[in-house]
Amino acid sequence: MTDLSYDKSLHLKELIPQSEIDEIDCWIKKYPNDRKRPPIMPALKVVQENNGNYLTTEMMQAVAEYLDVPHVAVYEVATFYSMFNLDKMGRHVLSVCTNLSCSLRGADKVVEHLQNRLNIKLGETTKDGLFSIKEVECMAACGGAPMLEVDKIYHENLTEEKIDQILSEMAAKDLPTQEDK
Amino acid sequence: MKKFKQFVNSFLLVELLKGLMVTGRHMFSPKVTIQYPEEKTPQSPRFRGIHALRSYPNGEERCIACKLCEAVCPAAAITIDAGVRESDGSRRTTKYEIDLFKCIFCGFCEESCPVDSIVETRVFEYHFEEQGAQILTKEKLLEIGLIHEEQLAQDIEADAKYR
């Protein structure tokens, strides 16, 4: 397979510090030798955290090369899971579930409200770089639909008021940090 | 008595006179014939005459070479060659021919066409002057379509609710 955009010289070791490589190696050791795909997820996580919350194509390819798996296997993992971001994201990623249960319980209204509040569209980031909204598939919280996830916390049974509250809490949390800058 | 009556009737040519009365009456009733070709009998919007290929108002041919008409034609009168059109990569016919000697005017082609491209017009008066002229080529069909487009659109519109 010829990856036209792929630069063979790009190695994972050049992209992230040795300490991170060690962490990935540590994950690799946890799985049997002939099982190469399980470490993809932890490896991507390490790389993403190192890169400011998103992954580039080069990084995914470098991970694939490092783990000796087909490139596409890494793309599959990276695109499947909502915690991997493929574009530069805001500080807080609001992942709104629009899958069946949430949709039935009014996920489209949640999305609409968020879009109006933040004045951005799905998949975009606010100008101040604080928030991004992302549409995700089921996050297994159908019992509390509609739901969204932000900073690894699930917020369930959303109403417009609740969303406003979450947003203002987030913004408040960040204010000092912004001032620090 | 019956026999006598019969004899009288027969002798007086009653039944013949009755018949003559019928024909006589018709001498004075209005004519039922029309002055063809200046005058024509009415045609329903469903009329199935000679074929045409329709185009969109912007001049783009409707036919997408799906070949349903070719498949459904009971008389195998339609021949289509298809291919990728160079200019935009769309699916188009490179050849679309209807052999009118084979065609039985069943209307299945029109019925099967998903884009209302192949239609049957109201034209039933046509003739051929030489061998091979009975084959309607794509160009001829498109031309017929252009000439009758207004009528065709009307007819399809009129019949749309029944189909």
Add this chain to the structure above:
Amino acid sequence: MGKVNIEIDGKQLTADVGSMIIEVADEADIYIPRFCYHKKLSVAANCRMCMVDVSSLPKAVPACATPVADGMVIQTQSDRAIDAQKSVMEFLLINHPLDCPVCDQGGECELQDLSVGYGEDVSRYVEGKRVVKDKNLGPLISTDMTRCIHCTRCVRFGQEVVGIRELGATGRGEHIEIGTYIESTMDSEVSANIIDLCPVGALTAKPSRYKARAWELRESPSIAPHDCLGSNVNIHHRRGEIIRVVPRENESINEVWLSDRDRFSYQALTEGKRLLKPKIKKNGTWQETDWQTALNFAVAEMKRIIGVSKGEEFGTIVGNNSTLEESFLIQKLIRGTGCNNIDFRTRRRDFSKDQYSGVRAGFNFPLQDLDTMDATLLIAGDIRHEQPLAALRVRKSTGFGRAMAINPFDGEYNFRLYQEIQPEPHLLAQEFACVLAAAAQKQPDKINAEIKDWIEGITFTEQHAIIVDELINGEQSCILMGVYVQEHPQAEVVNWIAEQVARLTDSKWGYMTQGCNAAGNKMAGAVPNQSEFGGRATPGKNAKQMLTEGLKGYLIHNCEPDVESLWADQALANLQNAECVIALTSYEDGRVSDYSTVMLPIAGSYETSGTYVNVEGRWQSFSAAVPAPGESRPAWKVLRVLGNLLDTSGFDYESSVQIRDELKEKQENSRDKKESRKTPPELHAASEEETKRDSLGLYMVDPMVRRANALQQTSKASTHPISISRVTT
């Protein structure tokens, strides 16, 4: 394996423990609808179409992923099953675009069939449909990814069968897409099989795009003419034009697959510049003429040159892909005129065993056994590109067995090698000899004095010993020599070593050959030292001599020695300098019109009837699928008439079947002479110069493939698969 009793739709069946419901149902001819399940691929169970009702379970279950259990009562037509099927069908169609009229799959689409057979007849879905961007997968496969139903057959094919994962399923839920993620083409040599696998119109063949509907096509069985496996194909043609070539299932040869080369080479016939009329070159310009004139001209020239030189100055080169019948006729014809220079092996350097050679085919075991080899030793070959489908079989065996290679070149393998030795090309035989030495040491009771002498002084390393161990320990093992071996100056030495190693390690052995009919050509006697079936013949010049020495006249049949022979440059010069070159060719482009004096148009593959003998020695006859264009005629007919005009006797055949039957009879009557060479060949270093030359590329092997446009546009066309040696360059 244990057996269980189950019941499907009231039919009592016995099944193996562990088999899936769908397998048992298929065996019993009970059809269960499916999209993702394919007998040659792993079970994915992601289309959910094959839902059946199992009495003991509370919900309908997928038949492809539910193993049978004793006493299971399965219903495929119960309300619950039908409900499930209908729901799945509705779900699949929700995002399917309204493309049927413009979709090439229309009419042979599994989605259509199952929708009509198992789905509702009206949709309840009114919302917008999703759209997926098309991928560019190269010149062979055209995509319409919006139509994809995510059965992942194509993904699994790449992963499991080919071993090269090019496609993947990225995204999740509504955002799932099949593709390469990063724009890239599919380059595997068997990539187009995903066209057959795709149950919908997402992946279709680009060369035949929009050309025909399934219901217009006529199907004729035939044999693919590009590699020595003789893959079984069906030619789909319409009004005398080949529209596509698809695999014909044959478990013992090509299973259900087909290489891209076999699949798309037909383009040469339909789009190549075909020679439609006989042509004679007069004063440097070509003139079209009729058959009579052209044949008379050719005959007069042949008679003149053969007469003057007593046959010494006339040579006949037979193409690799000539049918058995053609080769037989041409050698009979040439020998009948008193000329003995005939050969088809334009890619052979080692003629040392010519006078002893028998007519055995390359393999002494069935091709199918490659699947189950515990150990496979590959000698110098690029099996992936030379015999793509054989590579799939070797790959299958590596699931449990081990593959090893002694290959002077950078091999591209689609399976893992357990051991790899990379000698310099000219030292191939020497390297292999070490294996023999190792084998001899391991099996001292099996060797004779001769071998003992022969391996005297040869040392071997640990690696050689491991290879031998594998071959010995494997319950089934084989040594497989690539096409390159037969091109090597020490081909006979390598062959001999292979035979000895195989004997010592109790393995099977075989060699791959160039073209589709090498075994047949040899049987037919298109070699300088023997006539049909090893019959006695006055020795003549071999291909190398004919092409490098320069003769006055040539008869070339269905080949282009200036491209495909090992001495292409010399061949070109000599052909140009010859007084007369009679070319039997299907195409008029290329240099053939430059150097030939008369061109006789012959039918291409699929346009003629004949027989190919594959590498296992399997005779596969076929008849013409489509008529030859213009005035071109099947070559056997041309040769038959030439035979009559040359006043040679025995040319009264009326059909190719008649020729084949005669040959079959001859084969039965001739006892394949045991290869009589007793003394082992001498082992000496070959010259570096002679071993350097590149092999033909994947899509360069014969005149037909070279003219197949789509194949020539692939990235594989420009590269020579065996090109650089890490050592020599």
Add this chain to the structure above:
Amino acid sequence: MAEIEHYTLNFGPQHPAAHGVLRMILEMDGEVIERADPHIGLLHRGTEKLAEIKPYNQSIGYMDRLDYVSMMCNEHAYVLAIEKLLQIKVPKRAQYIRVMFAEVTRILNHLMWLGAHGLDVGAMTMFLYCFRDREPLMDAYEAVSGTRMHATYFRPGGVYRDLPDSMPQYDKSPWRNEKKLKSLNENRQGSLLDFLWDYTEIFPACVDEYEALLTENRIWKQRLVGIGVVSPERAFQLGMTGPMLRGSGVAWDLRKKQPYDCYAELDFDIPVGRNGDCYDRYLVRVEEMRQSNRIIRQCIEWLRENPGPVMVDDHKITPPKRADVRENMESLIHHFKHFTEGYCVPAGEAYAAVEHPKGEFGIYLLSDGANKPYRLKIRAPGFAHMAAMNEMAKGHMLADVVAIIGTMDVVFGEIDR
């Protein structure tokens, strides 16, 4: 006395009284027919074989062309046979439409027959009147199907399209003033049903006219009475059906004996003859026209009251609505498959017969479960009648042969098929 050989006369196939392409070898003793030997096959088109290579629906158009003066009746038998195999129930409205047009067809056929028979026997005027009265019915044909003859209108599962709400009208022309045009278009103001209703109002009077011209006419009677007498027993034995059988006094009508579609719900009578001669058969046919008129009127009344579907709502068998085809996937797929492959019919056999204007017209279908018939056999009434030619003509004069051919109402489309 010198022995005199019978004179052999070749009658047809280009004779105007041969009703198409009948060729008869007549052996005559003077002018008396000793033996009549009909030769058939000049119009053979292999319809039965053609049907075997086409999906079911594609043969509907070929049914029209069997008895080409009673087009829809042929279609009727064919679609009934398919429906029998498919085991589907046709919507009531479709049944009424089909019955109405079957009766329209009967009138069309009988008018054609009457005109031609009259012409054969010497009553020129009849031909003109009959053709005049056929015209509105042809217009009705055209209004529903788009063609005046080969309608291809009946479909397995119903009929192609519902009856139109309006009738096409005459255009202005230099030949007619406003008033004349208005009177021409007078009966075309409403729907097709109104148009037909109008016709049924007038038609009985027309039949009276025909009768005034013929029934008591001495020449007509001289030519028909006592000609081609068939006893009821012989009629049975010869396989006669329809007016040929009823003319001999047997009250046998499939519409009554094995009612199909909605005939059971309609009120009509079966006329029968007494003597089994040409004249009785004439009387039977004339009365049948009156009965058909009655049936049509009942159908129109029912159809006016009961709108509804005219096609089975199962798109596995019938094509989906056109508007749906452009909008939903299932419909598009079913449309595509319907017009390319058609539908598969369960394996089995079926015989469906209708009371065709000429007699019992039957379609025997054998299906092997595929999308085209394994075998199709057409039972053409004319064929059995033709076989009685020799018996009916024997002993009659040459001129009577023409009357006998006429009374059989033969059409070679169905006999030769």
